[in-house]
Amino acid sequence: xxxDDKRTLFVLKQGIEETWEELKKIDFGxxxxxxxxxxxIQEYFExxxxxxx
Numbered sequence: 001x002x003x004d005d006k007r008t009l010f011v012l013k014q015g016i017e018e019t020w021e022e023l024k025k026i027d028f029g030x031x032x033x034x035x036x037x038x039x040x041i042q043e044y045f046e047x048x049x050x051x052x053x
Contacts, residue, residue, distance in 0.1 A: 005051040012044040 019037045028034065 001051055005047075009044065009048055009051075012040065012047060016040045016044060 016037065019033060019040055023030065023033050023037060026033075
């Protein structure tokens with residue numbers, strides 16, 4: 001895996017963690033943030049899988 005790929009995965013993971021923390025603070029009461037988290041997780045794994053081939 002190239003260092004740019006690792007950096008991209010790090011940034012994607014960081015976004016997931018930030019959204020998760022926001023959701024925890026508001027007791028998971030925002031449907032838009034839940035959707036955003038789902039999309040971020042999907043994007044992370046799609047990118048991760050595309051770089052491991």
